[in-house]
Amino acid sequence: MSGIRGTASIVGAFEHPGRKLPDMSVMQLHAEVALGAVADAGLTLADVDGLFTGRDAPGVGGLSVADHLGLRPRYMDSTESGGASPLYHVGHAAAAIAAGKCSVALITLAGKARSGPMGGTPPPEDPFETVFGTRPPMASYALAARRHMYEFGTTSEQLAMVKAAASQHAQHNPNAFLRKVLTVEDVIESPLVADPLHRGDCCVVTDGGGAIVLVSRDVARDLPRRGVTLLGHGEAPRHSAGGKVDVTVSGAAYAAPRAYAEAGITAADVDYASIYDSFTIAVIEQIEDLGFCAKGEGGRFVEDGGLVAPSGRLPFNTDGGGLCNNHPSNRGGMMKIIEAVRQLRAEAHPAVQVPDCEIGVVSGVGGDLAARMRSAVLVLGREDAA
Amino acid sequence: MSPARVFEVVAAPALATPVPEIAPELAEFWTATTEGRFLVRRCAACGEAHWYPRMVCPFCHSTDTGWEDASGRGTVYTFSVVRRGAGDYAAAPYVLAYVELAEGPRMMTNIVDCDVESVRVGQEVEVVFHRASADAALPRFRPVTA
Known part of the structure; x- marks a missing residue:
């Protein structure tokens, strides 16, 4: 089948009767x-x-x-x-x-x-949120981190391990903004910017950009470079839910099952993950929501080098991620896709290349983790996948 | 309905108090804030109170929603001492928080009138209004003293 002919019907239509409506937002x-x-x-x-x-x-x-x-x-x-x-x-x-x-x-x-x-x-929402000083992005993520710690016992040291793992990867990336290898102590001794988040829990602020080209499989067959096959996509908002907001859960909890179902995989099949890392707490929550561990276990999951390539439980952000490498325009999504492409083409730095990397997941977070955000999850496969 | 409780309206608060944009359908809410009254919006169809206030119930999508006087009481759901402020809040530190109202919804706010280092999740708090303009005061919260 191709095209949209006959696939959809307009079944409802409504024109507002008003023409001058000063009493309505x-x-x-x-x-x-x-x-x-x-x-x-x-x-x-x-x-x-x-x-x-x-x-x-x-x-x-x-x-x-x-x-x-x-x-x-x-x-x-x-x-x-x-x-x-x-x-x-x-x-x-x-x-x-x-x-x-x-x-x-x-x-x-x-x-x-x-x-x-x-x-x-x-x-x-502005008169009910921004007036209280929600603008600094780390403030919103700090609210999520505090609640995650309260409910699940997550620690500042565990958050710092996410940054430390990213820095292990960034040392091999000559273009990384931060190439210095950081310890857990380096992170927790950096100044608090919004309790419980330290400066070291935050991503870098950089200039730059990136782009990708997506083609049909017919076009892909005739091109010289190794392609990466799109296997699945899922997305979901996680908003303030009329006041029933849960800041410990990202939209990935709903987006990932959709992407996995389309791809025909489970979290256990994933060899590499690009995980949106504007702040360390975002990584912890997504690891849980992507199904790599149970809700609340993300802090323990990242211990003992769990995220460090190539041998950790879940090699992540092998370019150094937004935490150390690059976060241009304050938007990390493009970089997340690009590093997954490198891994699936087996073109990542040899020190961090995941052996026999077949399935990669990309998880993106847009918005803020406290009030409202949207998640998108992509499942990508090596050229020979699917 | 129980008689409306009236809470303090602080005329010149120490913390920055930006003027909120008043949506026409929320004029009654904001007028009440200037009088020290805290309103929440509840759906008559499903019985749920929601936040922020709106005409359509975000749970069952009924438009049969109305104002009620809230208890003004709640507990801290989560918070942060923001030490690097921006814009109106350049003069950090301040406490950004979600308070879970006794009526159920969680709302973004600030915790005030206490040492910023003393705030805890689960702490009992009560609303206090900080005047932002002639037409609106911001609902903030302070610890309930025994």
């Missing part, structure tokens, strides 16, 4: 049109598993809409193309439906060009 408008459209379809918001929004939606990439409406979509897209955005969203939603990525897609558009301020409105 933009997010409330998104909520009202969403409710109107699902009601027209004979569905409820609980049925929605795909969410498509443009720049008119307050917040980043639809996440605030998902949070506001209490949605947990397994597929989201926020392609921005001005006034034509909803048409893109229909096409992209149909492709997602055809691929089995979602089955009920909600596409919203709303705004207050007549009675609202120019330049859009801040997301509805």
Whole structure:
């Protein structure tokens, strides 16, 4: 099968009757049109598993809409193309439906060009979060770390072991921003920036960038370089859940099972993992959520060189990761994919190359671990996989 | 419903108090803060209180939600002493926290009126309002003294 012809139907449509709405926020408008459209379809918001929004939606990439409406979509897209955005969203939603990525897609558009301020409105959570000083990114991750320690006995030393492992890898990377091998003591003796996180628990701040090219298998066959096969993808938000927030769990807890199911693997099959490492606590939580150990066991998992390549339980971030190598634009996702490609092409540094590396997992975290974030998980295979 | 409790509204708090953007449908909430009253939003359909306040219940998606006066009491779910502030909060340290309200929801806030080193998970706290403008005060929390 190819194309979207006949794969999807528009079953609900709703135009808001208002034309001048000074007494309503933009997010409330998104909520009202969403409710109107699902009601027209004979569905409820609980049925929605795909969410498509443009720049008119307050917040980043639809996440605030998902949070506001209490949605947990397994597929989201926020392609921005001005006034034509909803048409893109229909096409992209149909492709997602055809691929089995979602089955009920909600596409919203709303705004207050007549009675609202120019330049859009801040997301509805701002007056309940940013006013309290949530802006420094480490503050949010510190809230997650504190709770993880309280519930599971995770220690600052265990967090520091994540950094120390990354630094073991970075020493072999001539381009790494931080090449110095760090000890656990180096990290916990660095200044506290937001208790319980130390400066050493944070990623580097760097300039730079990266890019990848993804092609069909037909195109791949005719190219000279070893390809890396995409085996699975899963994604999920983990938002504030109307106040039932659990800061010890990342969206990877929901995204990873989707990616593994599509790839036909389990965590036990994974040879190498690129794990988003803006802060050490993010790595601990993802290790658990990716199924490498039980929830709460992440701290113990990283002890005794558990993350150190090539012989640790789970060789991770062999370029040195965001913690030591590179975190350009304060976005680590691209670097995570690129190092997994190096591993699966057997082109990582010989000191950290995982022998016979066949299956790699890439886990990305976007947003903040305390209030709302989204996870995406990719399963990648060596050229001969699948 | 029990009579509304009224909490202190501090006119000139020491901690930075940024002015919140007031969504039109939340005007009643913010007006109440200036009077020392703490409102939470509860769904009549499923019975759950939620945070931050909104018109659509994030649990059952009913629009049958309304305000109620909250107890103002809660416990610290997690916190951080932020020592490297930014923007309005450049004057660190300050305590950023999630407080779990007696009504159930967890909300982002600050813990104030205590030594920043003394805050603990599970600590009992009570709301205090810090005036940000004529139209709004921020709900912060301070330890309950025995």
